Amino acid sequence: MRRSDQVRLFQTLPHACGYYADRTAQNLVLDPAAPNLDQLYEPALERGFRRAGGHLYFPHCASCHACTPCRIDVANFRPDRSQRRCLQRNTDVVVTECIPGYNRERHALYERYLHSRHAGGGMDDAEASDFRRFLTAPWSPTVFMELRTGPRLLAVAVTDICLNGISAVYTFYEPEEAGRSLGTFAILQQVELARRRGIPWLYLGFWIDGHPKMDYKRRFMPLQIRTAQGWIDMP
Incomplete structure (x- = not known):
C-alpha cells in the first residue's frame, strides 16, 4: 500500500x-x-x-x-416462487432513480415507517437533520430509488452504486402496505438495476444466522458470505 x-x-x-x-x-x-x-x-x-x-x-x-457480510450473485440470481408473486403484486408500482436528499414527502414516509417498525428504539423521532445524517453523505455515490403508485410515494430504497457493487443501504416504506412486501420488492429492483448496469454484486449488509430479522436475506440465492478466507457461497 x-x-x-x-x-x-x-x-x-x-x-x-x-x-x-x-x-x-x-x-x-x-x-x-x-x-x-x-x-x-x-x-x-x-x-x-x-x-x-x-x-x-x-x-x-x-x-x-x-454479523456476517453478505451479497447477492446478480448474474446467477433467479427469483423464487414467493419473490415472483411479490413482483406480480407490484406491477402497478413505478420505480424511479432520483437525486438523494431530504424533502418533506420522504421525511413523512420515513417517520411513519420508523414509528411502525422501530417504535421506542431511539430512531422513531427522527428530525430532518437525522434523516440527512443517516441516509446521505457528500462523497457517496447514492441514488434514492422511489417506488410510487401514481403520485403516492410507497417506498424509498437508499442505494449506493459503485463500479463493481451496489449497496442496499436502507429501505423505508409505507407500513399500511405490508401486503405488497415492499422490502423484498425493493431488493428485486436493486438486483435489476445491477443487471442493467452490468454490476456483479448487490451487497445486503450483514446476515446473522438464526436471527429472525435477518432470515429474509437467505431467500436471495445464490448468496455469498464473507469469512476469514474471503467470500464463499452460502451453504
Whole structure:
C-alpha cells in the first residue's frame, strides 16, 4: 500500500447491540475525515464494510462474531416462487432513480415507517437533520430509488452504486402496505438495476444466522458470505 492510500481505522466504544438486547457491540470505522472516502468505498464494500451516513464501519465485537457480510450473485440470481408473486403484486408500482436528499414527502414516509417498525428504539423521532445524517453523505455515490403508485410515494430504497457493487443501504416504506412486501420488492429492483448496469454484486449488509430479522436475506440465492478466507457461497 502506498502511503497516500493509507487511512486511519478507529474502534468505537462499546454500545448497545441493535440485534441482541443482552449484548454490547463495537465497530471499526474508517476515518470519517479522510479526504478520499469516495475512492475507499468500493474496496471497503468488498471487505465487508457498510455505510451509515458518512461512516464506513465493520462490526468488531470482542465476544461475538455473529454479523456476517453478505451479497447477492446478480448474474446467477433467479427469483423464487414467493419473490415472483411479490413482483406480480407490484406491477402497478413505478420505480424511479432520483437525486438523494431530504424533502418533506420522504421525511413523512420515513417517520411513519420508523414509528411502525422501530417504535421506542431511539430512531422513531427522527428530525430532518437525522434523516440527512443517516441516509446521505457528500462523497457517496447514492441514488434514492422511489417506488410510487401514481403520485403516492410507497417506498424509498437508499442505494449506493459503485463500479463493481451496489449497496442496499436502507429501505423505508409505507407500513399500511405490508401486503405488497415492499422490502423484498425493493431488493428485486436493486438486483435489476445491477443487471442493467452490468454490476456483479448487490451487497445486503450483514446476515446473522438464526436471527429472525435477518432470515429474509437467505431467500436471495445464490448468496455469498464473507469469512476469514474471503467470500464463499452460502451453504
